[in-house]
Amino acid sequence: MAPAIAGPGGTEVEGAYGIDRADYTVDLDEVRQILSHFTYRDFQEAQELILSSLQEINEHFGWVSLPAADVVAEHFGTSASRIYGLLTFYADFRTEPRGKHFMLLCHGMACYVMGSQQLVQNLEDVWGITDGGTTADGELTVQVVNGCLGVCDRAPICKLDADFHGDLTVESLNDAIRGAIASRGSWRDAHHTPTGSNHGG
């Protein structure tokens, strides 16, 4: 069930999955803070920075809310619908919050030929989630990676919060998920390199 998103200007999101509501709000002041690093000198540069800034916001909060998209539109002097069009086109962006734990399940060709189809199926059978979905209790969100995580010698592989799990079987995947849920961690533990502006460093 997707949480309802409040109208433009609001930050409240209803319909939390049973975990802390604070996780589901996108603090617009923080969004503005992130955007303050994306300064531009002209129209072209503004356009070029939109996607990078959305990536940064998406990584920081785990998703981009509609009010946050509004703020981005305002910052770059464009329309909210344009921003939303980008959010729904590019696979990396989420328009719904992540659960407490976040898994990138690699489904590149290395993983496919080593059996990742069974893992995708298992997520649906055991955890009730498909690509992009979140478990009913809000514990786990999965994103199936169509590209390649690049650790092909340990295929099939996933990245769950900060940790990689390789040579996966259905059993070891389920164990890894249970382990993550039992731990005190969350997807926020994953290493993240800020994107910054587009001029070099």
Place this chain on the structure above:
Amino acid sequence: MAARLDSHAAFTRFQSEVTQRWDDLWADDRLVVSVGVDSASVPKGALAVLAACREATRGSDAVVRQVSGTGAMWADTAVEIKRPGQPPILYGSIAPDDVPALLAGDLQARAIGVRGPEAFGDIRPLDEHPFFKHQLRIVMADTGIIDPESIEDAIARGAYSSLAKVLFEMSPEEAIAEVTAAGLRGRGGAGFPAGIKWESGRKARVHPKYVVVNSHEGEPNVYKDRRIHEGDPHKILEGMLISSVVCGAERAYNYIGGEYPLAIQRFRKAVADAERLGLIGDNILGSGKNVEVRVLTGGGAYICGEGSALMYSIMGLRGQPRTKPPRSVEEGLWKRPTILNNTETLANVPAIIDRGGEWFSQIGTSKSAGTKMMTVQGPLKQVGLVEVRMGITLRTLVEEVWGGMRDGHEFRGIQTGGVSAGPLTEQQLGYPVDFDSMTEIGGMLGSGGFVVFDQHVCPVDFARYLMAFNRVESCSKCVPCRLGNPALVEVIDRIRLGGGSREDLSLMERTSKHIIELSLCGLGQVAPMPLLGMMKMYPESFTDHIERHVCEAGVCQIGSPALLAAAAD
């Protein structure tokens, strides 16, 4: 970090300083420990190995360095150790707990080889190891040797001297002539001659012009470009700068897939360092030439690897291709002439300028000059990234370089060209790998990603996987691709689940023909190729599913009424 270098002489001076420091590092009687840290080794604990090495040598005069892996992913985490009076020796499969024993010299059995021409005791030179023996490293010449985050290391190994040559010793025409003479063809898949593209870019009269590097690499079968960024970002950056200078572009973009944080981080570091040294920006090395470099990241859309889609993405729009002409070299980014090259193509340029087009053209085959980076996936013993001469046979790659099949896995086929071509079988392994030979037999060199699969993979299911990828990744702009690919998946599903008929085979062929002939962009035009390839190579698998309701590999859930109903929805 040195001050901004404002002349050719200042650069040469800096170069000799850092070269001296580099030589001293290796000549000294010190312990030098180099840990391979990249996006393949970090998941296996490379950072912990690096920390353990630092911890174990604390208080000594040992130097512990970060390098990137050598491409031998099967040997991650690899650590190179140079002991006083010994050559550098590369050890493989090192876990953090192994470090004390490794440093004590108790893990000689894990030695892969000596970096250098001569054996040390019974440890052979690295170049004699099957994984490295067939390699010729041009793009990867310094990968695994330099610290990718140290511009000094890179310059000590020759980086930016080709840029200096182009700025001060050659005319742009001469530089382009070298690239043309080299016979360098685009490494992204199309194989278009880079020299011709640069020539058109240089001749374009509209200003400003742009150089764009396609480092998107969104295919599910390849991981080479991100490893160049992680191993030696300066090769790419120098290639970009040379291309910009000779084509008359004052701004260059590198569009990197957003999924590769380490690649992005290391490339940004390279750009920042090069800016500080005056190798980027206004009046580069006092030459009067200006080039600004911008780094942009993709958002996980496969289609953004297509040239025009990539440019729309840079412009902050949905990455959807447009009809051509005009070609991007006439009208590309911001409607200006744009010279678009693949990462690997540009990373070859510094060596071509340095050693000449003639030298490069002698490597590989007559129509596909040079080397090619190739990656493999699947149940092989030595999975990894290699750089080999064009024209090597698939058999050499599979059986020697990549070590052959793992125990319990039987070779069934090798998927080529990612999601844009078909598989090849055992009988075709003798074919040379280059741009043209592969296409003749229904495969494709593409970006050099090969996927070996075994008896556990069902060709029908594999075709479904490949077509489902194309279905999801279709940008939805044109109808044949948007509707054709889902239609193909639907028919494959029918067959896969035991509800197919013989007519479905011709239906798939007809539908494929429409997609191929009518799609707008290059990706749509090849989308059905994997399916057609699977049908051609494994016709018996398709007829088994249709007529005998049997999936030999035991993958497809044939005859499940619930699944059939779901598929029909």
